[in-house]
Amino acid sequence: MSSSPASLDAIFRPRSVAVVGASRQPDSLGRVVLHNLLAGDFSGIIFPVNPHASSIHGLKCYPSVVDIPDAVDLAILVVPAAQVLDVARDCAEKSVGGLVVITAGFAEIGGDGRERERVLVELVRERGMRLVGPNCMGVLNTDPSFQLNGTFAPVAPGRGPIALISQSGAMGVAILNQAESLQVGLSKFISIGNKPDVNANDVLEYLRDDPLTRVILLYLESFGDPRAFVRIAREITPHKPIVIVKAGRTHAGAAAASSHTGALVGSDLAVDALLSQCGVLRVDSVEALFDVGSSLASQPLPRGRRVVVVTNAGGPAILATDALAGSGLEVPTLTEEVRELLRPDAPPEASLKNPVDLTGSATPDHFRRTLRTLLARDDIDAALTIFVEPVIREPQAVAEAIAEVAVEFDKPLLACFVAREVVLEALRDREDALRPVFLFPESAVRGLVALTRYREIREAPQGTVRQFDVDRPRAAAVLERAMAAGYPYLSEPEGYEVLQAYGIGTASYRLVRSADEAVEFASQIEGAVVMKLIARAVAHKSDIGGVMVDVQGEDAIRDGFHILVRNAKTHGGPDLELGGILVQEMVRGGRELILGMKQDPVFGPILAFGLGGIYVEVLQDVALRLSPVTDVEASEMVRSIRAYPLLEGFRGEAPASIEAIVEALMRISQLVQDFECIREIDINPFLAVEQAKSCVAVDARIVLE
Ligand code: ADP
Ligand code: MG
Numbered sequence: 001m002s003s004s005p006a007s008l009d010a011i012f013r014p015r016s017v018a019v020v021g022a023s024r025q026p027d028s029l030g031r032v033v034l035h036n037l038l039a040g041d042f043s044g045i046i047f048p049v050n051p052h053a054s055s056i057h058g059l060k061c062y063p064s065v066v067d068i069p070d071a072v073d074l075a076i077l078v079v080p081a082a083q084v085l086d087v088a089r090d091c092a093e094k095s096v097g098g099l100v101v102i103t104a105g106f107a108e109i110g111g112d113g114r115e116r117e118r119v120l121v122e123l124v125r126e127r128g129m130r131l132v133g134p135n136c137m138g139v140l141n142t143d144p145s146f147q148l149n150g151t152f153a154p155v156a157p158g159r160g161p162i163a164l165i166s167q168s169g170a171m172g173v174a175i176l177n178q179a180e181s182l183q184v185g186l187s188k189f190i191s192i193g194n195k196p197d198v199n200a201n202d203v204l205e206y207l208r209d210d211p212l213t214r215v216i217l218l219y220l221e222s223f224g225d226p227r228a229f230v231r232i233a234r235e236i237t238p239h240k241p242i243v244i245v246k247a248g249r250t251h252a253g254a255a256a257a258s259s260h261t262g263a264l265v266g267s268d269l270a271v272d273a274l275l276s277q278c279g280v281l282r283v284d285s286v287e288a289l290f291d292v293g294s295s296l297a298s299q300p301l302p303r304g305r306r307v308v309v310v311t312n313a314g315g316p317a318i319l320a321t322d323a324l325a326g327s328g329l330e331v332p333t334l335t336e337e338v339r340e341l342l343r344p345d346a347p348p349e350a351s352l353k354n355p356v357d358l359t360g361s362a363t364p365d366h367f368r369r370t371l372r373t374l375l376a377r378d379d380i381d382a383a384l385t386i387f388v389e390p391v392i393r394e395p396q397a398v399a400e401a402i403a404e405v406a407v408e409f410d411k412p413l414l415a416c417f418v419a420r421e422v423v424l425e426a427l428r429d430r431e432d433a434l435r436p437v438f439l440f441p442e443s444a445v446r447g448l449v450a451l452t453r454y455r456e457i458r459e460a461p462q463g464t465v466r467q468f469d470v471d472r473p474r475a476a477a478v479l480e481r482a483m484a485a486g487y488p489y490l491s492e493p494e495g496y497e498v499l500q501a502y503g504i505g506t507a508s509y510r511l512v513r514s515a516d517e518a519v520e521f522a523s524q525i526e527g528a529v530v531m532k533l534i535a536r537a538v539a540h541k542s543d544i545g546g547v548m549v550d551v552q553g554e555d556a557i558r559d560g561f562h563i564l565v566r567n568a569k570t571h572g573g574p575d576l577e578l579g580g581i582l583v584q585e586m587v588r589g590g591r592e593l594i595l596g597m598k599q600d601p602v603f604g605p606i607l608a609f610g611l612g613g614i615y616v617e618v619l620q621d622v623a624l625r626l627s628p629v630t631d632v633e634a635s636e637m638v639r640s641i642r643a644y645p646l647l648e649g650f651r652g653e654a655p656a657s658i659e660a661i662v663e664a665l666m667r668i669s670q671l672v673q674d675f676e677c678i679r680e681i682d683i684n685p686f687l688a689v690e691q692a693k694s695c696v697a698v699d700a701r702i703v704l705e
Helices: 005-012 031-038 081-093 111-126 169-181 200-208 228-236 260-265 267-276 286-298 315-326 334-343 364-375 397-409 422-424 441-459 473-485 492-500 516-522 554-569 615-619 631-640 658-672
Strands: 016-020 043-051 074-077 097-102 129-133 138-141 148-151 158-166 186-191 215-220 241-244 281-283 309-311 382-387 413-417 510-514 527-533 547-551 581-585 591-600 603-613 624-628 678-688 701-704
Touching: 005 097, 005 129, 005 138, 005 200, 016 031, 031 043, 031 148, 031 591, 074 081, 081 097, 081 111, 111 129, 129 334, 129 591, 169 186, 169 215, 169 286, 169 334, 186 658, 200 382, 215 286, 228 267, 228 315, 228 364, 241 267, 241 286, 267 281, 281 286, 286 441, 309 315, 309 364, 315 382, 315 441, 334 364, 364 382, 364 397, 382 397, 382 441, 382 554, 397 413, 397 422, 413 422, 413 441, 473 492, 473 658, 473 701, 492 510, 510 516, 510 658, 516 527, 516 554, 516 581, 527 554, 554 581, 591 624, 591 658, 603 631, 624 631, 631 658, 658 678
Parallel strands: 016 043, 016 074, 074 097, 097 129, 158 186, 158 215, 215 241, 241 281, 309 382, 382 413
Antiparallel strands: 138 148, 138 186, 510 581, 527 547, 527 581, 591 603, 591 678, 603 624, 678 701
């Protein structure tokens, strides 16, 4: 398969383009595509192909691709679906390097269309061509040496450092419109359509080495090969930010899962995990894509989280401050000393705490001097300005003042203008102009949050996947035995054995068949015990009265044994082959955590971490990562849940050993890498105490293939 990124040169850097299906018909795609190539001032040669015309737009027209006398690098197809294969064969004969098939009516309609697409792909693979589409809106490259607009988009965005990959053609048009109106310049645009050949991963790989692209934006509906995506994105994100808007944030399907971990991983959180693991920024909308993309393209990265808000109106500044704080940025109150510095340059009625409200009488000069004083300080990392137009002030003059300060400092300065259109229009052709210009403070906040996040991504240590010294044969023996017996689950004791083999602590226990035995074991360990009914088919023991905690004294243990056996009878009896009743050391003072794993058909094994019990599902406070995890990722997992402060010790409670939790996650990761037959692991709870070596699993459910 020819998939070296260089082979996309035929698509993005053609010296000649054939437009097959070029047309004079006013509303036809064939006309628009040809028009865009001409209007975009394509630097190579254009060959319209249409058997029914001798010339179009003053260009000589050819009846078929094979009739073109010169070499053709790229063919853009806008013929009806039924003709695409014939045209593609002509292109193969003519040794065309790349095809952009705009025509729809392929796999997306099923049936015949699917078959047509299959044959088309077979042909391009066989003949070493690359195929973009079918069912796409084309490609664009603003590189001055090519100036290729091979799309049917009604607007052509200007040149800039942002590359855009869109899976959906319709969204592609909307996105290009948005880019145009925000004056966001693009380096490249590609709509990948059904992507049977050239997919988002191929384009990412190509853009990795494109010097004209500094920021990559993606609109995706599905991941073809998430593993490849992760690999490629990991290479890119330390150098160029990638921002993605992934359609389909739903939680449907999660409820049907059989374990806690299953329910969690079934959700869209897996996609979040994948993206954060490879340093990709995710946003919720096309609007946010541009807020973030344009900020990354034109602003320096902040060195820290301290933001000053400078405004001429109180209300929006409060909104901005809340949004900043809610996103983990800081809006520190300015000290009296700083306020004294600001006072001479501000209107007398100004409030100088942060937000710095210069009030409606603020002049361009007030903005200029205030920002200059603040950005010069080491304890301020970024500034956000808000200008709500008062009657008399000219927004352009304020924008110019802000722009002047922006170039003096290597710090982000994000500006919001309620009169954005006026400002953008006034500053349209100024190279040094303020960029981006936001309409709403929330947008600027999004931009600033992304800049901060991206700096952290860049600075994050790489981390390593640790290999622990484990007893693999012992785990293999347990798993093989269960599989040979045809059991889809391990029993709880079998689960413990596998965990022990991988160095994950478990509370001491014994399986007993009589009350005497239970009493005997309990007398060996100090303090109370927990008694549990063991039966392979029971997923949640508590639901059937199968767990008794804090059982103390001989009588209570004997009673407990008989109660559990009785409870078991109504559920087919205890599984005596497995031992029947489990007596376990009662662990006190541990924080209940869930450590889990679920195999995803697309993403592979996904690790989960959260607080144990029912809260984890309700609060969706869970961290997921694709296995294998590095030490850095495992540590980030633990630290990223909202409830993390509870683990560090809260209101005088002893902290839990974070180190032990992180290590347990890495060991689970190694276990699931070693045994693909494990479909799910649910350690709920893992009891984390202060002493690392006393952190133990007290429940383990392992589901097999
Ligand atoms: P289930 O199958 O219902 O999940 P568990 O074995 O997880 O059964 O036990 C239910 C609850 O009992 C746990 O969530 C935990 O709160 C408590 N528990 C179980 N075993 C122990 C133990 N050894 N020490 C302390 N608490 C325990
Ligand atoms: Mg449990």
